[in-house]
Amino acid sequence: MRSVRPRRDLALVATACGLSTLGTTAAFLAMVLHLREAGAGWVTALLLAEISPVILMAPVAGAIVDRLEARAVLIWASAGQAVVSVALSLVDAPAAVVGLVALLGAQAAVERPAAAVLVPHITGEDGATRGYARLGTGRALGGIIGPAVGGFAGAAGGTRAALLLNAASFLVLAIAMTTVGARRRPHREAAPAGGGRGFARAGFRVVLGDPVLRFAIPLTALAAGIALADNVAAPYRFTDDLGAGPVGFGVYEALYSVCELVGIQVFALEAGRGREEGLLGAGNLMLGLGVLGIGLAATYPLALAAAVVGGVGNGMSNAGEGAVIRRCTPEATRGRAFAASGSLIQAASVAGAAAGAPAVAALGPAATMVVSGALASAVASAGVVVALRRTRETAVTDHLVHDEAR
Known part of the structure; x- marks a missing residue:
């Protein structure tokens, strides 16, 4: 279903992508500073926890996006990132931190293809290229601001407050995403013929x-x-x-x-x-x-x-x-x-x-x-x-x- 307010809806989705990138990178850097005293092994584990989901979850993430309505996937991904950010603010154990950062990365791995498939339904196929540019701009800005937020929070000892603020922004965004008019519903021909794998x-x-x-x-x-x-x-x-x-x-x-x-x-x-x-x-x-x-x-x-x-x-x-x-x-x-x-x-x-x-x-x-x-x-x-x-x-x-x- 096409959006009746494409400019507004695209701005919301681009903001969601930017905040997802900002939140993931800020949390990662803040947790790196938090775990540095635990040793290089835990920092390496944290790095793998951040980057591995996009690589390892590709088949699952893509299947989720093609089987479910894309806007709903984005809403649940934002809500999930809010929950994980709150949990990160409450834990100190290195193993728990690594596990939660991996979960944050897994939600980002689903958010990216969900946003990408929704764009043509917001802009129309003819305007999709410029729509992807808006998404790219949002993610690039998130990638620029996120490390600064995480670094300042870690240096000032305000990691917990930054994570809670991050959670609040994700929650507000999830609520705002419910007003996006575009829908990308699963196609009947996308149903598996030879099994889920x-x-x-x-x-x-x-x-x-x-x-x-x-x-x-x-x-x-x-x-x-x-x-x-x-x-x-x-x-x-x-x-x-x-x-x-x-x-x-x-x-x-x-x-x-x-x-x-x-x-x-x-x-x-x-x-x-x-x-x-x-x-x-x-x-x-x-x-x-x-x-x-x-x-x-x-x-x-x-x-x-x-x-x-x-x-x-x-x-x-x-x-x-x-x-x-x-x-x-x-x-x-x-x-x-x-x-x-x-x-x-x-x-x-x-x-x-x-x-x-x-x-x-x-x-x-x-x-x-x-x-x-x-x-x-x-x-x-x-x-x-x-x-x-x-x-x-x-x-x-x-x-x-x-x-x-x-």
Whole structure:
């Protein structure tokens, strides 16, 4: 069912996505500061608890979204995050904290595909690309503000108060979401024919079986994963190699985040007429070139210029993923396709970040960024070539059809 107030409803859903990201990241960072005295093992367990649900729960999360009404899933996810935030404010034992953060991550793993499948029902299919840009903007802002909230709360000793405030915001949002007019109801053809396991895994079959997605999504995951080695190398590159110090590194982080928001808007303005795949590939290429440029930069200003390129590319890539999946997947399986794509990209990102530490130790920060940026650019270039070839083939086909019609 289409929304009668699309602008308002989209703003509510985008706010839900932003608050979910903000709350999850703020709680995670606050709990990292809380558990640091318990030892590195518990901090590592906390990190795994935050990132694992998106990877491991993809089949289940996608199946939930495709079997249930999407708005209801978002409401229950927000309410669940409120309950978990309250519980986190009441516990101190490391095992309990890790378990609750994992539960918070599991709810976020369901929220993401639920919001994604609801967007076309709010905006209409023609406006979905810009709708995904709004969702991306909300999540990006949540990712920027969340660590600051968690850090300030942990430093000021106000972790419990911050978590309770977080819970209250989730609860208010869950109530507000009940006023969203759009509905995305389960499709009859989405019912499992070969059992629940086959139903849950359908998202991976859709992503890997579609001629566009089988290249676009794995190449996006691979490019992002390789480039993420810079998350480990960048602090050393800016503070030590380039002599920028902590403040200079903070400026880089802020600039990159702002440019990511710009990239999301660029994609929304340029997408359309089947160009989503090419723009996604271009964003991945810019991401890789940005990392490469930071590694090669001789001065701090040149490194910041490269960060602008990488940040805009990262934003384009984030917005492009949703738009390409929406264009290439049947409505009945979109929840599982979005969950599967998120799982592939998150898994590649974790692998890339894990490879960053030994790479920096062996090669140094500059060489690590050069190698990872060059490899990511090469992978992304393959995606751009495939997209351009497909665009030309589509244009030729459309031209022939037009000539025959005349």
